[in-house]
Amino acid sequence: MESEPLNKIIVIGGGLAGCEAAWQAAGEGAEVLLYEMKPQRFSPAHNSSNLGELVCSNSLRGTGMNNAVGCLKEELRRCASLFMEAADATAVPAGGALAVDREAFSAYLTGKIEAHPRITLVRDEVTAIPAEGTVIIASGPLTSEALSADIARRAGGEHLYFYDAIAPIVEADSIDFSKAWRASRYGKGGDDYVNCPLTREEYFAFIEALKGAQKVPARDFEKMIHFEGCMPIEEMAERGEMTPAFGPMKPVGLADPRTGREPFAVVQLRQDDRHATLYNIVGFQTKLTYPEQRRIFTAIPGLENARFARLGSVHRNTFLNAPTCLTRSLQLKSDPRIFFAGQITGVEGYVESAAIGFLAGLFAPRTLRNETLPHPPLTTALGALQSHLADSSPENFQPMNVNYGLFPPLEGRKMKRADRRLAMAERALADLESWRKNLDL
Template sequence: MPIRIIGAGLAGCEAAWTLANFGLDVRLYEMKPLKFSPAHQSEQLAELVCSNSLRGAGMNNAVGCLKDELRRIGSLFIEAADATEVPAGGALAVDREEFSRYISAKIAANPRIELLREEVTSLPVDGPTILASGPLTSEALSQQLVQLIGAEHLYFYDAIAPIIEADSIDLSVAWRASRYDKGGDDYINCPLSREEYEQFVSELLAADKVAGREFEKLIHFEGCMPIEEIAARGRQTLAFGPMKPVGLPDPRTGYIPYAVIQLRQDNRHASSYNLVGFQTRMTYPEQQRIFRSIPGLSNARFERLGSMHRNTFVNAPRELNPRLQLRKAPHITLAGQISGVEGYVESAACGLLAGIFVAAEQLGRSLSPPPAVTALGALLNHLQTADPNNFQPSNVNYGLFPPFEGPKIKRADRRLAMAARALEALPAWWAEVQGISNPSNHPEQH
């Protein structure tokens, strides 16, 4: 019997790819194009919604370590990212359309994966199933899950940043550079004087916002906070956050501006740029008015304006076992953001883990979890050991890893040592994973 996967986003596609590579047949369900969530627009699989950035590439950030782990164990997600990369300084960013097309083509060409374009409105009562419906799980399926686990979902709001056409940016005012010249001229920078900054903050605070529905409390994820919510925490918060000017002298004056707004390349052809850190729930007219007040963006043309959407996830420490199965329905494994991880890379990693765990069970093999010192293991451990009374989704970070044991060293060196420790521990576990089935059953991965 084929393994069912509900949802063909990052986690669902990664889980399907992983299972197929263990010689198992998969039915992958995707409701697009029959039905779209409030944030999705493309018919392609693995659509990137919030940003085209997969965050830092270096090992000083735990997400860099996680990406390297995925790269070493044949992740489809990271293969697609590497194949569709666009310049982004010290980050890994992709052409979002090419990225989705790459994964869609791989899934379509895999003989063990059957893609079904239909909405699933009820959860199977038996048979191996991976629920990877994402943070925008449909209302019908959400209600099914609520009934199954006997508790309300936790939820928070996620915000999307605007995208601007590159040739509408005034480069006689804005300039190309990365902070401290790291990464060359990958970003476009818009300078603000103190007076311009103060006026900008006032406009943000006074702007009309899209209200949440009355029965939903606005709970924002700290890593994707709307720009106006940051401004509401204090008038200087933005100047020390997403608008910090450090390392960005204005070439026209030679001085560092009071504040800087950065734009990052959003596609391979550099025809569009997104406003870095400018997720928002302002109304569309207010976004156009306020963002066009930014020096260099007075004639900005918007490919996409910012918006808000609800993210839905379960209380993982309470609802999931160590193999990501629902405790009350172990035939259902959760993958991706609905399981309680946050971020593109983390969602794909969770999909890979779900695929591995289901493959081991279907093949009748025992399998250890990834070592806790790895990024994969740290992320999984968070879902098991976080406080269930105060559970919130989390990006991978070195705070989730076991403490580094050794001589006291600088924070940056300690992080690099933790990454080295992770990559040293990974091969033995991956060899165990590869041993759960006969490699001759695997279709080609590339």
């Protein structure tokens, strides 16, 4: 790739973080070149040529302020995030969560990026970091080998890594509703989820099948390290036969209308598209082989005749040891003209990736103009994520979802957990407003 003029910002990667970074940088007046290797080349987990393709799930998680990701989404929404604009425009029913029609979502992002007068979308693979200019690397957890090698060389050490697994998607009209029923836990959110009940005998037979099933092996030189928030269902079973029953298969708050009682365990499916024709199996990320997935998952009551629009898969996720090699402004310490954004920095989750893209999209153009940019307050979700990347122990650094444990504690009287979380959210949004006004966002 030829070098570009120094007054432009190059963004590498058209995922959630790259699109958000490009959008914010262009909003700051920068001329942006956004490089995306699709459709010339696809990663092992992608198949759409659109930008911002969602792979693991269509859920952006909870909307309530009792969950830190709900607070983060509201912060991004108030900061005119393109990611949140697209999510709100393409939302589908999901109870207390924000879920999107994944195809409509990525199409929305692609259309907005292509139409922006200061963003030039280049469909080409970048195999090395450009030698000149301001660069934002948002190549994601599936960065190509060539670019990954160049990043590792410049960052001064090997990448850390973990494995991320994808849940299967089932066609809605292949679900047997003589056994399954629609409901949300405790009746909250109406009938947004499909529930497949298991008796005690069916549950333990399912667990034994998982434990004995054939899995996709890792390559010889790679060690399996799973992110705890995306643990494959078969790994849960290996940890303990009741682990899934206390995790994604817990029946609490889901009474079977045929019996009026909670079953021993439940498999839940969540709407995956706007028209409710596809449902993904909640919490069933997996690295089982395709034949084993079909054999074992069709043994679940209600899914005996299931047609799979997509089976689960496993892929390697790569991330930097951010406290070691990145500044608080997301710049590479060894070369400050290079910024990083998204999951490759060591955050986990769609919303978190977009949030770091948002920050990089502000930091890069203002640094290019030699302006001092105040960092988001640590009391905000944005500031808490930034602090995770900058202040964590390098020896124990691991990818992290946003959570209230990253926020500074509240001062004053003791509060119940739910009240404390809501108070932290109120503080976050109040402090965000002061920061926004200072930045004229």
